[in-house]
Amino acid sequence: xxxxxxxxxxxxxxxxxxHFRIDHHPLISEESFAxxxxxxxxxxxRELINSHSFLYQPLGQILAAIFILFLAVIALLGASxxxxxxxxxxxxxxxxxxxxHQACIDALTGTNNRRNFYELGAKEFxxxxxxQTPLAALMLDADYFKKVNDTYAHAVGxxxxxxLAQTLISTLRExxxxxxxxxxxxxxxxxxxxxxxxxxxAERLREALAARKVPLPEGGTLSFTVSIGLAxxxxxxxNLDKLFQKADLALYQAKEQGRNRVxxxxxxxxxxxxx
Numbered sequence: 001x002x003x004x005x006x007x008x009x010x011x012x013x014x015x016x017x018x019h020f021r022i023d024h025h026p027l028i029s030e031e032s033f034a035x036x037x038x039x040x041x042x043x044x045x046r047e048l049i050n051s052h053s054f055l056y057q058p059l060g061q062i063l064a065a066i067f068i069l070f071l072a073v074i075a076l077l078g079a080s081x082x083x084x085x086x087x088x089x090x091x092x093x094x095x096x097x098x099x100x101h102q103a104c105i106d107a108l109t110g111t112n113n114r115r116n117f118y119e120l121g122a123k124e125f126x127x128x129x130x131x132q133t134p135l136a137a138l139m140l141d142a143d144y145f146k147k148v149n150d151t152y153a154h155a156v157g158x159x160x161x162x163x164l165a166q167t168l169i170s171t172l173r174e175x176x177x178x179x180x181x182x183x184x185x186x187x188x189x190x191x192x193x194x195x196x197x198x199x200x201x202a203e204r205l206r207e208a209l210a211a212r213k214v215p216l217p218e219g220g221t222l223s224f225t226v227s228i229g230l231a232x233x234x235x236x237x238x239n240l241d242k243l244f245q246k247a248d249l250a251l252y253q254a255k256e257q258g259r260n261r262v263x264x265x266x267x268x269x270x271x272x273x274x275x
Contacts, residue, residue, distance in 0.1 A: 001043075001044045001046070001049060002041055002042070002043055002044070003041070003042040003043075003044055004039055004040070004041055004042075005039070005040045005042065006038070006039060006040075007038050007039075007040050103116075104116035106165075106179075106180040108158055108161060108162065108180075109161055109162055109164075109165035109166075109180050110162075110165060110166075110169075111165050111168075111169070111178050111179055111180050111186070112177070112178060112179035112180070113179065113180060114179060114180070114181045114182075116179065117177065117178075117179025117180075117181060117187060118179075118181075118240060120177055120179075121177055121179075121187075121189050121240050122239075122240050124177060124189050124191055125189075125233070125237075125239070125240045125243065127191075128191065128233055129233070133191070133192050134192060134193055134194045134195070134198075134232065134233065135189065135190070135191055135192075135193070135232070135233040135243075136189070136190040136193045136194075136195070136197075136198035136201075136230060136231070136232055136233075137187070137188070137189055137190075137230070137231045137232075137233070137243045137244055137246070137247040138187065138188040138189075138190070138198075138201075138202055138205075138228055138229070138230055138247060139185065139186075139187055139228065139229045139244065139247040139248050139250070139251040140168075140185065140186045140187070140188065140205070140226050140227070140228050140251075141182075141184060141185045141186075141226060141227050141251055141255070142160065142161070142164060142184040142185075142224055142225075142226055143224065143225045143226060143227055143255075143259040143260060144224075144259075145157065145160070145183070145184040145224075148160055148222070148224065152216070152222065155217070156214075156216060156217070156222065157184075159214055159215075159216075159217075159222075160214055160222065160224055161180075161184060163212055163214045164184075164186070164209060164212075164224070164226070165178075165180065165186070167205075167208050167209055167212055168186060168188070168205065168209075171204060171205055171208050172188065172201075172205075175191055175192075176188060176189065176190050176191070177189040177191075187244060187247075188205075195232050195264070198230055198232065199230065199262065199264060202228045202230050202262040203262050205226075205228065206225070206226060206228055206260065206261070206262055209224070209225065209226050210223070210224075210225045210226075210260060212224070225259060225260035226260070227251055227254035227255050227259045227260060227261060227263075228251065228254060228261075228262045228263070229247045229248060229249065229250030229251025229252070229253065229254055229262075229263055229264075229265065230247060230250055230262060230263065230264045230265060231243055231244070231246035231247035231249075231250055231264070231265035232264075232265070246265040247265060249265060250263045250264060250265040251263070
């Protein structure tokens with residue numbers, strides 16, 4: 001280490017005796033008299049510094065080690081607390097996601113429950129109205145489902161509903177909206193689907209479900225059918241409930257005509273349904 005210090009070994013200015021002043025030394029210039037400030041450079045060896053440093057003393061080294069260890073412990077505790085907070089936050093978020101999922105999904109079939117279906121359906125309804133695109137609504141109901149429960153008990157009835165829902169999910173498109181809105185009743189929205197295509201989809205669903213054979217716990221299989229009512233969005237439909245009322249009337253007509261069939265809503269369907 002180098003240490004610097006300003007000194008004045010030859011101060012020839014006014015604070016010196018008269019015989020040193022500039023007026024008594026005409027051969028020395030004024031600049032020379034002014035240039036009397038020197039820099040004294042002192043070299044301090046490292047060994048000398050270390051010999052006087054507290055950190056190089058045994059007690060100082062012990063205290064320094066304790067201080068470093070203390071900082072390490074504090075840092076470790078801080079990191080541990082941060083990790084625990086992140087883990088707790090992730091668990092809370094996962095729990096909230098699970099609760100939100102449970103609030104929106106039917107526990108038995110894994111489809112949208114009634115409330116969530118109508119919330120999502122209302123958005124599809126408004127979008128179809130705004131963009132003036134076709135929107136088809138289907139109401140499906142398992143035929144003679146009460147007889148299934150009475151004959152095989154509710155556990156087998158649950159198996160039928162699960163199989164029904166999984167068949168619907170695998171047959172419909174990803175953009176289609178599916179929900180369980182009643183005991184054995186399901187609703188479907190088909191965005192951007194004209195009447196002829198909607199009838200094809202409904203018939204395909206009916207055929208796929210009629211071909212299903214649900215395995216029974218004690219052996220054997222159980223077959224079932226569904227009735228489907230179809231309605232298309234029209235300018236007269238002011239809300240989603242009105243659209244599904246029409247689909248429900250068509251479903252009622254399908255039941256009246258013998259079940260296991262697809263019926264599209266018409267004005268005469270509505271009249272017959274009220275008889």
